[in-house]
Amino acid sequence: MSGSRARAPDRARAGPGRGAARSGTGIVRTPLRSEVRRRLMDRMLRGDPAPGAGINEGRLAAELGVSRTPLREALLGLEWEGFVRTEPGRGFSVQPLTSREAEEIYPMLWTLEGLALRAGGWPRGQLAELERINARLGLAGGDAGAALECDVRWHRALLERCRNRSLLEAIAALKNRAYRYETHYMRDSGRVITSFTQHQAIASAIRSGDEPEALRLLEANWRVSLEFLEPWLRSGPARERKATQ
Amino acid sequence: MSGSRARAPDRARAGPGRGAARSGTGIVRTPLRSEVRRRLMDRMLRGDPAPGAGINEGRLAAELGVSRTPLREALLGLEWEGFVRTEPGRGFSVQPLTSREAEEIYPMLWTLEGLALRAGGWPRGQLAELERINARLGLAGGDAGAALECDVRWHRALLERCRNRSLLEAIAALKNRAYRYETHYMRDSGRVITSFTQHQAIASAIRSGDEPEALRLLEANWRVSLEFLEPWLRSGPARERKATQ
């Protein structure tokens, strides 16, 4: 915790050349809003500003040690990604978790991931990589964090071959939205959604060149997650603060 | 035209209650950034800041009669939608039209529109609406503006039945990106992409309940547009200004 109530300008005193620098090396100066966005997303995935809670710009900016400007820019980005919403004179609030949203997102996810998968051409080595990651997932067992991490990695490897950058970005954004649901579910219920067997099946369908089957299995895989979430969402996930403004 | 070099604060003097007001009636106060975003999108669709051109925030803000703050917020939104991009210390520029992007977008479009279409349940009246709009498209003939307008309407009517709001938003954003390509193509080449016959075929497939066929035709419909665009994009669309900063 230490002294995290830093006033905004503190950070700015860091001297010239902020995040990283120099154009020659290919190292990029990242705008503050990007870093703020990442930090915020992290925190929200941990439920820090809880779903449904209002967001006080001034306070949050101070906590993060930046001014309201990059914070608002980050929040507007998160709005696009479905993490927060705004009501016209009342500012930002964390998007509540709803069965409706979950039911909307997952079909998009398996549809788009299917599209991305169809691109491929599967060299041997990449399939092996998939199976290696999945093995680790198998070992992760009940450790929710590690399991989710492996799951994310596995799906990333699955799309390795896809060259459609816009598609990958869209999928990544949707996955973040889904990820938010899954982390909250796991923390709240203590249960872990595990896809070990399904991943094996998908990989073996790919290995045998049966693409339609792979796509069906992939959809089924996502659908399982959704079906875990639905009863939980309907029964009202715990920790519903309405206005921790 | 008249005196459009208004300094920023001018607009703010409009007195209390800006865009529209009162919460009781359901009329919403729209944030300035939203209006700016719409205006910018309109202009960019007309090629006003041409693809590839840099954007000078100060100048553009003055032209629009607002300060840089809501302008930047609008531009960040347009970045998400693929209209604009930023380079870390160099600000915004209009995203160039590339065959690569077109090839990335259209498949997403037909895939997601297909997903949205599968939701339906097609009551008679809605099919009739589709055909009515398409009839108007048939009459529009060589008038590029009217034709595109009808096309957009037709696709909107096609998704009328879909209740997945997130999906509809994603589709709308993608359509805007595609729309940008098509308007530029038509203005630049003088040609009009017309989907009259294909729309008829899709509607009749729906009428006869042949969903897979409708989906195939829908994909084909988008693919035609893409195939018009590709040679044009490769041969380098006219008016490529690099830095009208």
Place this chain on the structure above:
DNA sequence: AGCGGCGATTCTGTATACAAAATACGCTCC
């Protein structure tokens, strides 16, 4: 005691200020 109105306070939305980086420009030196 509950309800409604009114003033004080907080907060958002937008405008402006400011520092550092990028660019443009001219000047010197070869």
Place this chain on the structure above:
DNA sequence: GGAGCGTATTTTGTATACAGAATCGCCGCT
């Protein structure tokens, strides 16, 4: 005449200021 360098200017990215709206709390009234 051209390349290189150093300075002036512009422009972005971020911080701050400010106005108006929303919210909160208190008080009086019923």
